[in-house]
Amino acid sequence: MAEAEASKCLLALLNGVAQQLYFDKTEVTQDFLHGQLFPDMARDHFDAFYHKMTALLKSIATADMDHAQLEAFLTAQTRKQGAGGVDLEQAAALSRFWKSQRVRVRESLLSHSRWEPxxxxxxxxxxxxxxxxxxxxxxxxxxxxxxxxxxxxxxxxxxxxxxxxxxxxxxxxxxxxxxxxxxx
Incomplete structure (x- = not known):
C-alpha cells in the first residue's frame, strides 16, 4: 500500500511540475507541492527530489521523446541510480506520466514558441x-x-x-x- 501511495504522490508531483512549467499555473508552487504531497520529507531532500524530477521532465519534453526514446532514456537513468538517476518506481511513474501528458505538453510548448500576432x-x-x-x-x-x-x-x-x-x-x-x- 505504501508503494502505491508513493507512486500516486510522484505522479501528482510530475503533474504539478508540468502545471508550473507548461500550463502557467502560478498557484502550484514548490512549497505547495511539498506541503500537499511530501509533508513528512525533509525540505532539503524534497528540494533535491523536486529539482531532479523537474530536470528529467524538461529533458523528456524538450526532446519530445517517443515511446522508444523514453524507454532508452529511463533505462539509462536507472543505471546511474547512485549518481542522480532514478529507481524503477520513479522510472515507471515518469513513463506513465509522459504517456498520458505528452500531447498536452507538446501543444503547450508549441503555443509558447509562436509569435503573436x-x-x-x-x-x-x-x-x-x-x-x-x-x-x-x-x-x-x-x-x-x-x-x-x-x-x-x-x-x-x-x-x-x-x-x-x-x-x-x-x-x-x-x-x-x-x-x-x-x-x-
Whole structure:
C-alpha cells in the first residue's frame, strides 16, 4: 500500500511540475507541492527530489521523446541510480506520466514558441505613378492575427530601394534558417 501511495504522490508531483512549467499555473508552487504531497520529507531532500524530477521532465519534453526514446532514456537513468538517476518506481511513474501528458505538453510548448500576432496572409502589387514623377510604388498588405483574434490589416507603401532592402533582409533570414537546418 505504501508503494502505491508513493507512486500516486510522484505522479501528482510530475503533474504539478508540468502545471508550473507548461500550463502557467502560478498557484502550484514548490512549497505547495511539498506541503500537499511530501509533508513528512525533509525540505532539503524534497528540494533535491523536486529539482531532479523537474530536470528529467524538461529533458523528456524538450526532446519530445517517443515511446522508444523514453524507454532508452529511463533505462539509462536507472543505471546511474547512485549518481542522480532514478529507481524503477520513479522510472515507471515518469513513463506513465509522459504517456498520458505528452500531447498536452507538446501543444503547450508549441503555443509558447509562436509569435503573436502571426502573419495570416500577404498580398502585394506594384503601382506606376507617372503624374508626380515618382517611380513605381509597391503596396504590401499584411493580414495579422492569432489565437482566435479578429484579423488586423496593415498596408505598407515602399519605393524601389525599400523593396530591395526588404528582399535582402528576407534573403538573410532564409540563409540563417538554412544554416540552422544544415547543423541539425
Amino acid at each position: 502571426g502573419l495570416r496572409g500577404l498580398s502585394w502589387r506594384v503601382d506606376l505613378q507617372t503624374a508626380a514623377g515618382r517611380g513605381p510604388v509597391a503596396l504590401m498588405e499584411m493580414e495579422l492575427g492569432g489565437g482566435g483574434q479578429d484579423s488586423r490589416f496593415v498596408c505598407v507603401e515602399m519605393d524601389e530601394d525599400q523593396v530591395h532592402q526588404v528582399l535582402k533582409k528576407m534573403a538573410d533570414v532564409q540563409a540563417s534558417i538554412d544554416a540552422i537546418l544544415q547543423r541539425t
